[in-house]
Amino acid sequence: MRTKVAIIGAGPAGMLLGQLLHSYGIENVILERQTKDYVLSRIRAGVLEQGTVEMLETLGITGRLHAEGLVHEGIELLFGGQRHRVDLTRASGGKAVTVYGQTEVTRDLMDAREAAGLTTQYLAQDVALHDFDGKNPRVSYTKDGLTHELACDFIAGCDGFHGVSRKVLPSSALQTYERVYPFGWLGLLSDTRPVSNELIYTNHERGFALCSMRSPTRSRYYVQCSLDEKVEAWTDDMFWDELRRRLDREAAESLITGPSLEKSIAPLRSFVAEPMRFGRLFLAGDAAHIVPPTGAKGLNLAASDVHYLSHALREFYDDKSSAGLDHYSATALKRVWKAVRFSWWMTSMTHRFPDNDGFATKLQQAELDYVVRSSAARSSLAENYVGLPYSFGKPADGARE
DSSP states (O other), X not given: OBOSEEEEOOSHHHHHHHHHHHHTTOOEEEEOSSOHHHHHHOOOOOEEOHHHHHHHHHTTOOHHHHHHOEEEOEEEEEETTEEEEEEHHHHHTSOOEEEOOXXXXXXXXXXXXXXXXXOEETTOEEEEEEOTTSSOOEEEEEETXXXXXXXXXXXXXXXXXXXXXXXXXXGGGOEEEEEEEEEEEEEEEESSOOSSSSOEEEOOTTOOEEEEXXXXXXXXXXXXEOTTOOGGGOOHHHHHHHHHHTSOHHHHHHOOOOOEEEEEEEEEEEEEEEOSEETTEEEOGGGTEXXXXXXXXXXXXXXXXXXXXXXXXXXXXXXXXXXXXHHHHHHHHHHHHHHHHHXXXXXXXXXXXXXXXXXXXXXXXXXXXXXXXXXXXXXXXXXXXXXXXXXXXXXXXXOOO
Protein backbone atom coordinates (compact mmCIF):
# COMPACT_ATOMS: atom_id res chain seq x y z
CA MET A 1 0.00 0.00 0.00
CA ARG A 2 1.16 3.54 -0.71
CA THR A 3 0.00 6.97 0.35
CA LYS A 4 1.39 10.48 0.61
CA VAL A 5 1.13 10.90 4.38
CA ALA A 6 1.02 8.09 6.93
CA ILE A 7 -0.59 9.29 10.16
CA ILE A 8 0.09 7.36 13.35
CA GLY A 9 -2.78 7.69 15.82
CA ALA A 10 -6.55 8.15 15.43
CA GLY A 11 -7.06 10.59 18.27
CA PRO A 12 -8.15 14.19 17.62
CA ALA A 13 -4.71 15.26 16.33
CA GLY A 14 -4.45 12.45 13.78
CA MET A 15 -8.09 12.68 12.74
CA LEU A 16 -7.97 16.45 12.34
CA LEU A 17 -4.76 16.26 10.30
CA GLY A 18 -6.25 13.57 8.08
CA GLN A 19 -9.37 15.62 7.42
CA LEU A 20 -7.42 18.80 6.67
CA LEU A 21 -5.12 16.96 4.27
CA HIS A 22 -8.12 15.39 2.56
CA SER A 23 -9.63 18.86 2.08
CA TYR A 24 -6.38 19.86 0.35
CA GLY A 25 -6.45 16.78 -1.89
CA ILE A 26 -3.53 15.08 -0.11
CA GLU A 27 -3.91 11.32 0.29
CA ASN A 28 -3.40 9.94 3.77
CA VAL A 29 -3.86 6.74 5.78
CA ILE A 30 -4.33 6.60 9.55
CA LEU A 31 -2.98 3.71 11.63
CA GLU A 32 -4.42 3.19 15.12
CA ARG A 33 -3.33 0.57 17.65
CA GLN A 34 -6.69 0.45 19.44
CA THR A 35 -10.29 -0.03 18.31
CA LYS A 36 -12.51 2.89 17.40
CA ASP A 37 -14.67 2.29 20.47
CA TYR A 38 -11.61 2.33 22.73
CA VAL A 39 -10.46 5.66 21.32
CA LEU A 40 -13.91 7.13 21.91
CA SER A 41 -14.08 5.76 25.44
CA ARG A 42 -11.20 7.92 26.67
CA ILE A 43 -12.52 10.78 28.81
CA ARG A 44 -10.73 14.02 28.04
CA ALA A 45 -11.23 17.76 28.48
CA GLY A 46 -13.36 19.83 26.18
CA VAL A 47 -12.68 23.58 26.15
CA LEU A 48 -12.08 24.65 22.55
CA GLU A 49 -10.30 27.84 21.60
CA GLN A 50 -12.01 29.98 19.01
CA GLY A 51 -9.27 29.13 16.51
CA THR A 52 -9.91 25.42 16.96
CA VAL A 53 -13.63 25.91 16.34
CA GLU A 54 -12.91 27.97 13.23
CA MET A 55 -10.61 25.22 11.94
CA LEU A 56 -13.41 22.67 12.34
CA GLU A 57 -15.81 25.07 10.63
CA THR A 58 -13.62 25.17 7.52
CA LEU A 59 -14.09 21.39 7.32
CA GLY A 60 -17.87 21.68 7.57
CA ILE A 61 -18.18 19.37 10.56
CA THR A 62 -19.50 21.67 13.28
CA GLY A 63 -23.19 20.81 13.07
CA ARG A 64 -23.27 18.97 16.39
CA LEU A 65 -20.70 21.30 17.92
CA HIS A 66 -22.86 24.38 17.32
CA ALA A 67 -26.03 22.53 18.35
CA GLU A 68 -24.64 21.02 21.55
CA GLY A 69 -21.54 23.05 22.43
CA LEU A 70 -21.71 25.74 25.09
CA VAL A 71 -20.18 29.11 24.20
CA HIS A 72 -18.51 30.61 27.26
CA GLU A 73 -17.61 34.28 27.40
CA GLY A 74 -16.09 34.16 30.87
CA ILE A 75 -14.65 32.11 33.74
CA GLU A 76 -14.82 32.54 37.49
CA LEU A 77 -11.87 32.62 39.88
CA LEU A 78 -12.76 31.60 43.44
CA PHE A 79 -10.37 32.55 46.23
CA GLY A 80 -10.78 33.91 49.73
CA GLY A 81 -14.30 32.49 49.75
CA GLN A 82 -15.51 34.76 46.94
CA ARG A 83 -15.99 34.31 43.21
CA HIS A 84 -14.72 36.86 40.70
CA ARG A 85 -15.77 36.73 37.04
CA VAL A 86 -13.26 37.36 34.26
CA ASP A 87 -15.08 38.50 31.12
CA LEU A 88 -13.02 36.71 28.47
CA THR A 89 -14.84 38.24 25.52
CA ARG A 90 -14.48 41.82 26.68
CA ALA A 91 -10.88 41.37 27.81
CA SER A 92 -9.80 39.57 24.61
CA GLY A 93 -11.44 41.85 22.09
CA GLY A 94 -14.49 39.74 21.27
CA LYS A 95 -13.35 36.11 21.48
CA ALA A 96 -14.82 33.22 23.43
CA VAL A 97 -14.32 29.51 24.06
CA THR A 98 -16.68 26.60 23.42
CA VAL A 99 -17.23 23.73 25.83
CA TYR A 100 -17.54 20.58 23.72
CA GLY A 101 -16.00 17.27 24.76
CA GLN A 102 -12.82 16.06 23.11
CA THR A 103 -14.53 12.71 22.64
CA GLU A 104 -17.27 14.43 20.64
CA VAL A 105 -14.71 16.26 18.49
CA THR A 106 -13.02 12.94 17.75
CA ARG A 107 -16.36 11.29 16.97
CA ASP A 108 -17.30 14.07 14.52
CA LEU A 109 -13.94 13.75 12.76
CA MET A 110 -14.25 9.96 12.58
CA ASP A 111 -17.74 10.24 11.10
CA ALA A 112 -16.54 12.75 8.50
CA ARG A 113 -13.60 10.52 7.59
CA GLU A 114 -15.82 7.47 7.17
CA ALA A 115 -18.32 9.45 5.10
CA ALA A 116 -15.47 10.48 2.78
CA GLY A 117 -14.40 6.84 2.38
CA LEU A 118 -10.91 7.45 3.75
CA THR A 119 -8.75 4.65 5.12
CA THR A 120 -8.25 4.17 8.84
CA GLN A 121 -6.64 0.94 9.98
CA TYR A 122 -7.74 0.18 13.53
CA LEU A 123 -6.04 -2.57 15.55
CA ALA A 124 -2.78 -1.94 13.71
CA GLN A 125 -0.29 -3.70 15.99
CA ASP A 126 3.52 -3.65 16.18
CA VAL A 127 3.73 -0.36 14.28
CA ALA A 128 7.33 0.38 13.25
CA LEU A 129 8.69 3.43 11.44
CA HIS A 130 11.45 2.94 8.85
CA ASP A 131 13.78 5.16 6.79
CA PHE A 132 12.17 8.43 7.88
CA ASP A 133 15.60 10.03 7.76
CA GLY A 134 15.72 9.42 3.99
CA LYS A 135 13.43 10.12 1.03
CA ASN A 136 11.41 6.90 1.13
CA PRO A 137 9.90 6.42 4.58
CA ARG A 138 7.60 3.49 5.31
CA VAL A 139 5.57 2.10 8.15
CA SER A 140 5.14 -1.59 8.91
CA TYR A 141 2.42 -3.08 11.11
CA THR A 142 0.53 -6.28 11.72
CA LYS A 143 -3.21 -6.80 11.56
CA ASP A 144 -5.23 -10.02 11.74
CA GLY A 145 -1.97 -11.93 12.00
CA LEU A 146 -0.60 -10.53 8.73
CA THR A 147 2.29 -8.11 8.23
CA HIS A 148 1.63 -4.99 6.14
CA GLU A 149 3.82 -2.19 4.87
CA LEU A 150 2.75 1.35 4.04
CA ALA A 151 5.07 3.38 1.82
CA CYS A 152 4.69 7.16 2.02
CA ASP A 153 6.27 10.55 1.47
CA PHE A 154 5.95 11.68 5.09
CA ILE A 155 5.02 10.29 8.51
CA ALA A 156 3.01 12.28 11.05
CA GLY A 157 3.39 11.02 14.62
CA CYS A 158 0.08 11.86 16.31
CA ASP A 159 0.07 8.89 18.68
CA GLY A 160 0.33 10.61 22.03
CA PHE A 161 2.83 10.74 24.85
CA HIS A 162 3.23 6.95 25.05
CA GLY A 163 3.17 6.31 21.31
CA VAL A 164 5.90 4.84 19.13
CA SER A 165 6.67 7.95 17.06
CA ARG A 166 8.78 9.79 19.62
CA LYS A 167 10.14 6.59 21.18
CA VAL A 168 11.65 5.48 17.87
CA LEU A 169 14.02 8.45 17.95
CA PRO A 170 17.49 8.16 19.51
CA SER A 171 17.78 10.08 22.76
CA SER A 172 20.68 12.04 21.30
CA ALA A 173 18.31 13.54 18.71
CA LEU A 174 15.92 14.94 21.31
CA GLN A 175 16.09 17.68 23.89
CA THR A 176 13.35 17.20 26.46
CA TYR A 177 12.07 19.56 29.13
CA GLU A 178 9.85 18.35 31.94
CA ARG A 179 8.17 19.54 35.12
CA VAL A 180 6.28 16.90 37.12
CA TYR A 181 3.84 18.44 39.58
CA PRO A 182 3.60 16.93 43.09
CA PHE A 183 -0.16 16.36 42.92
CA GLY A 184 -2.93 15.08 40.69
CA TRP A 185 -6.57 15.78 39.83
CA LEU A 186 -9.29 13.48 41.09
CA GLY A 187 -12.06 13.87 38.52
CA LEU A 188 -15.71 12.84 38.61
CA LEU A 189 -18.21 12.86 35.73
CA SER A 190 -21.92 12.86 36.57
CA ASP A 191 -25.28 13.38 34.89
CA THR A 192 -26.11 16.39 37.02
CA ARG A 193 -26.77 20.04 36.24
CA PRO A 194 -23.55 22.11 36.50
CA VAL A 195 -23.23 24.22 39.60
CA SER A 196 -22.42 27.28 37.44
CA ASN A 197 -22.96 28.34 33.84
CA GLU A 198 -19.21 29.00 33.55
CA LEU A 199 -16.09 27.22 34.76
CA ILE A 200 -15.03 27.92 38.36
CA TYR A 201 -11.29 27.74 39.15
CA THR A 202 -10.78 27.51 42.90
CA ASN A 203 -7.78 28.32 45.08
CA HIS A 204 -8.52 26.93 48.56
CA GLU A 205 -6.45 26.07 51.61
CA ARG A 206 -7.46 22.41 51.11
CA GLY A 207 -6.31 22.50 47.48
CA PHE A 208 -7.44 23.39 43.99
CA ALA A 209 -10.89 22.54 42.62
CA LEU A 210 -12.48 22.98 39.20
CA CYS A 211 -16.17 23.00 38.36
CA SER A 212 -16.67 22.26 34.67
CA MET A 213 -19.29 20.65 32.45
CA ARG A 214 -19.89 18.73 29.24
CA SER A 215 -23.49 19.83 28.67
CA PRO A 216 -26.36 21.54 30.55
CA THR A 217 -27.06 18.16 32.18
CA ARG A 218 -23.59 16.61 32.52
CA SER A 219 -20.95 17.94 34.90
CA ARG A 220 -17.23 17.36 35.30
CA TYR A 221 -15.62 18.20 38.63
CA TYR A 222 -12.04 17.96 39.89
CA VAL A 223 -10.26 18.28 43.23
CA GLN A 224 -6.52 18.44 43.76
CA CYS A 225 -5.24 15.30 45.48
CA SER A 226 -2.01 13.62 46.49
CA LEU A 227 -0.27 11.37 43.99
CA ASP A 228 -0.45 8.67 46.66
CA GLU A 229 -4.25 8.63 46.53
CA LYS A 230 -6.09 5.65 45.05
CA VAL A 231 -9.29 6.32 43.16
CA GLU A 232 -10.83 3.18 44.68
CA ALA A 233 -10.54 4.77 48.12
CA TRP A 234 -12.82 7.63 47.12
CA THR A 235 -16.55 7.01 47.31
CA ASP A 236 -18.85 9.40 45.47
CA ASP A 237 -20.04 10.85 48.78
CA MET A 238 -16.45 11.50 49.86
CA PHE A 239 -15.78 13.35 46.61
CA TRP A 240 -18.89 15.52 46.85
CA ASP A 241 -18.15 16.38 50.49
CA GLU A 242 -14.58 17.40 49.63
CA LEU A 243 -15.70 19.48 46.67
CA ARG A 244 -18.25 21.35 48.81
CA ARG A 245 -15.54 22.25 51.32
CA ARG A 246 -13.57 24.01 48.57
CA LEU A 247 -16.48 26.03 47.14
CA ASP A 248 -18.07 29.26 48.28
CA ARG A 249 -21.28 28.97 50.31
CA GLU A 250 -23.65 29.72 47.42
CA ALA A 251 -22.04 27.12 45.14
CA ALA A 252 -21.79 24.53 47.92
CA GLU A 253 -25.47 24.89 48.76
CA SER A 254 -26.63 24.73 45.12
CA LEU A 255 -24.35 21.82 44.11
CA ILE A 256 -26.40 18.92 42.73
CA THR A 257 -24.81 15.54 43.37
CA GLY A 258 -25.36 12.13 41.83
CA PRO A 259 -23.69 8.83 41.03
CA SER A 260 -20.43 9.03 39.11
CA LEU A 261 -20.28 7.91 35.49
CA GLU A 262 -16.49 7.92 35.62
CA LYS A 263 -13.93 8.67 38.29
CA SER A 264 -10.17 8.81 37.86
CA ILE A 265 -6.96 10.43 39.04
CA ALA A 266 -4.75 12.21 36.53
CA PRO A 267 -1.17 13.27 37.33
CA LEU A 268 -0.05 16.69 36.12
CA ARG A 269 3.09 17.38 34.12
CA SER A 270 4.60 19.83 31.66
CA PHE A 271 6.68 18.18 28.93
CA VAL A 272 8.18 19.37 25.66
CA ALA A 273 10.38 17.46 23.20
CA GLU A 274 12.43 19.38 20.65
CA PRO A 275 12.65 19.43 17.72
CA MET A 276 9.31 18.28 16.32
CA ARG A 277 10.78 17.20 12.96
CA PHE A 278 13.24 14.41 12.16
CA GLY A 279 13.79 14.02 8.44
CA ARG A 280 10.37 13.09 7.08
CA LEU A 281 8.86 12.32 10.48
CA PHE A 282 6.86 15.08 12.15
CA LEU A 283 5.52 15.01 15.71
CA ALA A 284 2.22 16.66 16.61
CA GLY A 285 0.09 16.91 19.73
CA ASP A 286 0.87 14.88 22.85
CA ALA A 287 3.62 13.00 21.02
CA ALA A 288 5.65 16.21 21.33
CA HIS A 289 4.26 18.00 24.38
CA ILE A 290 2.06 17.70 27.45
CA VAL A 291 0.58 20.51 29.53
CA PRO A 292 -1.36 20.39 32.79
CA PRO A 293 -5.09 20.75 32.07
CA THR A 294 -5.41 23.91 34.15
CA GLY A 295 -5.08 26.14 31.09
CA ALA A 296 -7.30 24.00 28.80
CA LYS A 297 -4.56 23.81 26.16
CA GLY A 298 -3.94 20.11 25.40
CA LEU A 299 -6.37 19.57 22.54
CA ASN A 300 -5.93 23.12 21.29
CA LEU A 301 -2.15 22.76 21.07
CA ALA A 302 -2.63 19.59 19.03
CA ALA A 303 -4.93 21.54 16.73
CA SER A 304 -2.38 24.32 16.25
CA ASP A 305 0.37 21.78 15.46
CA VAL A 306 -1.89 20.18 12.88
CA HIS A 307 -2.75 23.60 11.46
CA TYR A 308 0.92 24.38 10.83
CA LEU A 309 1.75 20.89 9.55
CA SER A 310 -1.19 20.68 7.15
CA HIS A 311 -0.37 24.10 5.68
CA ALA A 312 3.27 23.08 5.27
CA LEU A 313 2.33 19.84 3.47
CA ARG A 314 -0.10 21.71 1.23
CA GLU A 315 2.69 24.14 0.34
CA PHE A 316 5.00 21.22 -0.42
CA TYR A 317 2.57 19.53 -2.82
CA ASP A 318 0.95 22.61 -4.38
CA ASP A 319 3.87 25.03 -4.53
CA LYS A 320 6.75 22.54 -4.58
CA SER A 321 8.25 24.37 -1.62
CA SER A 322 9.66 22.78 1.52
CA ALA A 323 9.89 26.09 3.42
CA GLY A 324 6.87 25.35 5.60
CA LEU A 325 8.14 21.88 6.48
CA ASP A 326 11.60 23.24 7.24
CA HIS A 327 10.14 25.80 9.67
CA TYR A 328 7.39 23.59 11.12
CA SER A 329 9.17 22.72 14.34
CA ALA A 330 10.32 26.24 15.16
CA THR A 331 6.94 27.75 14.27
CA ALA A 332 4.92 25.21 16.26
CA LEU A 333 7.23 25.40 19.28
CA LYS A 334 6.77 29.16 19.61
CA ARG A 335 3.09 28.60 20.30
CA VAL A 336 3.73 25.46 22.35
CA TRP A 337 6.01 27.25 24.80
CA LYS A 338 3.56 30.13 25.24
CA ALA A 339 0.86 27.59 26.10
CA VAL A 340 3.24 25.75 28.44
CA ARG A 341 3.96 29.04 30.20
CA PHE A 342 0.25 29.87 30.54
CA SER A 343 -0.68 26.41 31.83
CA TRP A 344 2.20 26.52 34.33
CA TRP A 345 1.11 29.99 35.49
CA MET A 346 -2.52 28.97 35.97
CA THR A 347 -1.41 25.87 37.86
CA SER A 348 1.03 27.77 40.06
CA MET A 349 -1.57 30.41 40.88
CA THR A 350 -4.39 28.07 41.85
CA HIS A 351 -2.86 24.94 43.46
CA ARG A 352 -1.44 24.24 46.88
CA PHE A 353 2.11 22.89 46.67
CA PRO A 354 3.56 20.67 49.41
CA ASP A 355 6.26 23.22 50.17
CA ASN A 356 3.90 26.21 50.20
CA ASP A 357 4.70 28.40 53.16
CA GLY A 358 2.94 31.58 54.26
CA PHE A 359 5.00 33.63 51.83
CA ALA A 360 4.05 31.51 48.81
CA THR A 361 0.38 31.52 49.80
CA LYS A 362 0.37 35.32 50.13
CA LEU A 363 1.95 35.61 46.68
CA GLN A 364 -0.82 33.44 45.19
CA GLN A 365 -3.47 35.61 46.82
CA ALA A 366 -1.79 38.76 45.56
CA GLU A 367 -1.54 37.34 42.04
CA LEU A 368 -5.22 36.34 41.97
CA ASP A 369 -6.28 39.72 43.35
CA TYR A 370 -4.18 41.48 40.74
CA VAL A 371 -5.75 39.43 37.93
CA VAL A 372 -9.32 40.27 38.91
CA ARG A 373 -8.63 43.98 39.59
CA SER A 374 -6.24 44.88 36.76
CA SER A 375 -7.59 45.26 33.22
CA ALA A 376 -4.12 44.53 31.84
CA ALA A 377 -3.87 41.28 33.84
CA ARG A 378 -7.38 40.23 32.82
CA SER A 379 -6.52 40.89 29.18
CA SER A 380 -3.39 38.76 29.44
CA LEU A 381 -5.32 35.86 30.99
CA ALA A 382 -8.15 36.18 28.47
CA GLU A 383 -5.87 36.43 25.43
CA ASN A 384 -4.14 33.20 26.40
CA TYR A 385 -7.28 31.37 27.52
CA VAL A 386 -9.27 32.00 24.32
CA GLY A 387 -6.18 31.16 22.28
CA LEU A 388 -3.26 33.10 20.87
CA PRO A 389 -3.43 33.72 17.11
CA TYR A 390 -1.62 31.41 14.73
CA SER A 391 1.49 32.84 13.10
CA PHE A 392 3.90 31.76 10.41
CA GLY A 393 7.60 32.52 10.31
CA LYS A 394 9.33 35.33 12.10
CA PRO A 395 7.19 38.44 12.81
CA ALA A 396 8.48 41.83 11.79
CA ASP A 397 9.96 44.04 14.52
CA GLY A 398 7.17 45.33 16.69
CA ALA A 399 4.59 43.05 15.08
CA ARG A 400 2.24 41.09 17.26
CA GLU A 401 2.24 37.29 17.05
